[in-house]
Amino acid sequence: MARTDEKKERIIRVALSLFGQAGYDGTTVEEIAQKAEIAKGTVYLYYTSKDAIYRDLIVEAGKARRAYLSQSPREDGNVRLALARLITQELRFARAEKLYYRLLSSTDRNEGSEFSEEIRRIRREFLTELIELIRVGMLRGAIREGNPVLLGQLLAGMVRGAYQMLEENSSLTVDQIVLSILDLLWRGWAVS
Amino acid sequence: MARTDEKKERIIRVALSLFGQAGYDGTTVEEIAQKAEIAKGTVYLYYTSKDAIYRDLIVEAGKARRAYLSQSPREDGNVRLALARLITQELRFARAEKLYYRLLSSTDRNEGSEFSEEIRRIRREFLTELIELIRVGMLRGAIREGNPVLLGQLLAGMVRGAYQMLEENSSLTVDQIVLSILDLLWRGWAVS
Amino acid sequence: MARTDEKKERIIRVALSLFGQAGYDGTTVEEIAQKAEIAKGTVYLYYTSKDAIYRDLIVEAGKARRAYLSQSPREDGNVRLALARLITQELRFARAEKLYYRLLSSTDRNEGSEFSEEIRRIRREFLTELIELIRVGMLRGAIREGNPVLLGQLLAGMVRGAYQMLEENSSLTVDQIVLSILDLLWRGWAVS
Amino acid sequence: MARTDEKKERIIRVALSLFGQAGYDGTTVEEIAQKAEIAKGTVYLYYTSKDAIYRDLIVEAGKARRAYLSQSPREDGNVRLALARLITQELRFARAEKLYYRLLSSTDRNEGSEFSEEIRRIRREFLTELIELIRVGMLRGAIREGNPVLLGQLLAGMVRGAYQMLEENSSLTVDQIVLSILDLLWRGWAVS
DNA sequence: AATGAATGAGCGTTCATTCAT
DNA sequence: CATGAATGAACGCTCATTCAT
Numbered sequence A, B, C, D: 001m002a003r004t005d006e007k008k009e010r011i012i013r014v015a016l017s018l019f020g021q022a023g024y025d026g027t028t029v030e031e032i033a034q035k036a037e038i039a040k041g042t043v044y045l046y047y048t049s050k051d052a053i054y055r056d057l058i059v060e061a062g063k064a065r066r067a068y069l070s071q072s073p074r075e076d077g078n079v080r081l082a083l084a085r086l087i088t089q090e091l092r093f094a095r096a097e098k099l100y101y102r103l104l105s106s107t108d109r110n111e112g113s114e115f116s117e118e119i120r121r122i123r124r125e126f127l128t129e130l131i132e133l134i135r136v137g138m139l140r141g142a143i144r145e146g147n148p149v150l151l152g153q154l155l156a157g158m159v160r161g162a163y164q165m166l167e168e169n170s171s172l173t174v175d176q177i178v179l180s181i182l183d184l185l186w187r188g189w190a191v192s
Numbered sequence E: 001a002a003t004g005a006a007t008g009a010g011c012g013t014t015c016a017t018t019c020a021t
Numbered sequence F: 001c002a003t004g005a006a007t008g009a010a011c012g013c014t015c016a017t018t019c020a021t
Helices: A002-022 A029-035 A040-046 A050-069 A079-096 A098-105 A117-139 A148-168 A174-187 B002-022 B029-035 B040-046 B050-069 B079-096 B098-105 B117-139 B148-168 B174-187 C002-022 C029-035 C040-046 C050-069 C079-096 C098-105 C117-139 C148-168 C174-187 D002-022 D029-035 D040-046 D050-069 D079-096 D098-105 D117-139 D148-168 D174-187
Strands: none
Touching: A002 A029, A002 A040, A002 A050, A002 A098, A029 A040, A050 A079, A050 A098, A050 A117, A079 A098, A079 A117, A079 A148, A079 A174, A098 A148, A117 A148, A148 A174, A148 B148, A148 B174, A174 B148, A174 B174, B002 B029, B002 B040, B002 B050, B002 B098, B029 B040, B050 B079, B050 B098, B050 B117, B079 B098, B079 B117, B079 B148, B079 B174, B117 B148, B148 B174, C002 C029, C002 C040, C002 C050, C002 C098, C029 C040, C050 C079, C050 C098, C050 C117, C079 C098, C079 C117, C079 C148, C079 C174, C098 C148, C117 C148, C148 C174, C148 D148, C148 D174, C174 D148, C174 D174, D002 D029, D002 D040, D002 D050, D002 D098, D029 D040, D050 D079, D050 D098, D050 D117, D079 D098, D079 D117, D079 D148, D079 D174, D117 D148, D148 D174
16 A cells, blocks of 8 residues: 555656646656656556546645645634735645646636536635635625625635736745735725 | 638637637547538638637637727726726626637646747737736826736736626626726725 | 640649659649649549549650650661660650659659559650660671660660769760760770 | 567568558558558557658668678679679669668659658669779779769669569579670670 | 539547556 | 556548539
């Protein structure tokens, strides 16, 4: 089992890197096997298909993200702080686990109806958390009344935009960006 | 001649739909031909390659979007109004030309370095316009000083989020969503 | 008929040039039509197939060569002179009608069993003439007894070699080469 | 491994036969695979492309010919004898390795500029050897002064003609033909 | 007679998957 | 368990031929 899992581990590690760089169709099983230093056939001892690897990766990516997000406890009394932590963790995750993040954001292989509800759920976890916090904020009077789903979608979009920013302009830190976002949310950008 | 253009039209129309649903690699030329009710070889009378169809579609999508965006004149004295119009038009475009919008938003075939600068430029046109307007707003004192590129990315992300919202919750109108965005931008969401 | 033949003429003219340069498979009917400034379909009004054009060209090439060779009358009393004329005419033909000559020498599409006896006959006409002259020479005591077919093949080969020479080294004239060949035939290349 | 080389061997063997009969374009990879009793895809495990098979074959043919020619040592004191051996070996090669010989003589794929200098060189090796020997013969006074390149081309042509003879008239032996050629070269065919 | 748009069989090549060892 | 040779369906693309106009 130890041995076994080590090889399976190597396969997804490599697959993650390749899918992340070249996309699903741009990656061949041959390449995965080569970079994992095993034979092509061996891949099929651990995964039933190329697709199965991809699906497993998304599940893994979900877990990895959850590991980050769970460090921003929801039961915090202060919604603003809680949101700050949540977004910070999402961006830290995106930066540290770029490949996972890309997998979760990618539209690659998204549309094919073969993709399970489970995977769609994983992809939306962050959004769901945001919406929940916004709901709480409204209940507590910290956030003006409004449509929490809409606001959640807007905020999730902002975070995606923030990630783009991080990717292209490495001079900004995650904290600076998060501050900008919170400032925008609480004060708006109008003068005075 | 008339015939010719009608058939070319059918090809891209069908290709747009298929690329939009299944992505570039998930779509075959055979499928395009079948749905267009022509023979496979006929596709190549109108396009030199599958790739050429895709590129043409992106250029078309760029034009279609520009047709919408150009209806929100930049030289308006009021930045808030100008932004409202710009975003409204983007969302109208996204809603009316869903397939074009998806093509432009898709990360498909983005990673492969083979894609020209031209296409990347088309994909970013909306963002560029946003940043420009934000710059103007700052110059005029309508928007607090800040990093216009960052704010542009955040706003572009919000608009992507808004589109998600429209897709999933048809009870909201574009105008309502745009109002929410502007409200958020100018006042923030804090209570009073 | 005048009109008709003029177009048919254009087609083989162009086909000759293209087949000669790029070979049978390297030439498309489309190219032939374009260079002949007619529509692709029109080609099929004059020829039943691409192959038919090729076959016609070989027949034409045979006629063109015969036009040259017929200027070296066989009934000449002097075999050496007759041979000189025959070879000279072959080389003049090869030089002046390079494309025809290439078509006749080409192994392209030679092996496919579909090629008729007729065409094989055309391809060997020059050889046949050589053998005939050699036979006459032997009868008249001008050429030592021997196997005329073998000598004919050897001589035909020499002429092919002579053509190569002309192609690659334009400083030699046909007459010089023919003299060398005849000298070799009658005296050999031994010293004194 | 043993298996591997045996299969690769089967592929070129079959390809040689097919290219020799039908030419490059007249042969399909499918046919090669079928006659080799393997799947089409398997061909690509051993060769990167159809072209690569062809190139390999020409290189092989070159080696095979060299194996024959190298048995006619150049440093022989007697040029006539050396030439006799060289031509004998060329004809033996042509007879024993008919398919290789055809590949080397074929004009197929010669015109397309894509073919490397290397391959042209292989195709001309025999000619080059002939010219060299003729040069030596002239230096030693065994052959009358003349243009060695021209004489080489003529002689190479004679050998091609000799091969034709062998193909069509199996009653003649290589030795008889070589004797005829040498006789012609040294004495000419004039009576006495 | 002339067109050229349309066809579709066939090409060379790739690659996820299988299976004998 | 592991291998990697073998498979064959499927791909993008070409082009000789047909046919409606």
